[in-house]
């Protein structure tokens with residue numbers, strides 16, 4: 001295995017006196033300015049940055065010129081490096097005495113497999129620090145002005161994965177159907193039709209507000225707004241790219257900004273100029 005491991009952390013370097021360390025760093029969603037000051041300092045100081053597809057590549061410009069930049073991105077059903085080898089790579093780099101930044105989109109602990117990486121490093125006795133990032137739900141809520149827990153509409157917000165494992169969805173439907181709450185589905189774009197059909201079959205009112213936010217917070221952000229009953233048809237008419245979040249709840253109608261963005265999306269204007277027009 002692991003040509004990439006041998007390339008960046010050859011076995012002979014593992015004899016160094018002191019172990020390095022790993023920082024699991026959240027890059028935030030699409031807008032690179034949403035990264036934390038702490039994360040930025042670590043990026044500038046890193047000997048190696050191991051980064052994902054969802055971390056904005058602009059952030060790599062802050063690395064110093066001797067830093068190794070190692071892409072291990074994952075796309076649906078397509079992993080450039082399997083998770084166990086990513087863990088091995090992180091441990092091997094630290095074993096060579098390097099300061100390693102593991103840069104992940106959003107927050108490392110929200111559907112980011114950060115937990116597995118920390119476990120692996122702890123088992124090898126390698127120090128690991130977590131630097132949180134703005135998760136997609138929080139970034140997209142801000143960019144669309146959907147107030148996730150507006151007190152008139154929601155007393156809770158739930159993050160759920162809409163991803164399939166071995167062809168099956170593992171959604172806790174009771175959680176998704178709680179009253180007075182907002183639900184955000186990560187990784188649900190390709191299953192939106194099944195998710196909304198199942199929600200309706202389990203008693204969700206078809207007029208429950210529903211939004212899809214694609215490439216949220218970036219210049220290419222696009223928004224669709226509808227209801228549980230009609231969002232699948234709307235998406236079929238205006239397919240959106242990944243990454244995208246699905247949001248459900250009355251908070252979507254708490255103000256009209258998301259609706260305005262959605263109308264602009266459906267007339268297929270470039271969203272960066274469309275947002276300026278709304279403002």
Ligand code: SAH
Nearest residue numbers: 106107110112135136186187216243244245
């Ligand atoms: N750790 C990440 C989530 C990784 S799971 C975080 O905290 O945000 C990947 C999923 O996140 C995508 O399938 C999509 O549902 C969501 N996502 C990530 N970035 C996004 C963005 N800019 N806009 C909309 N959804 C995004």
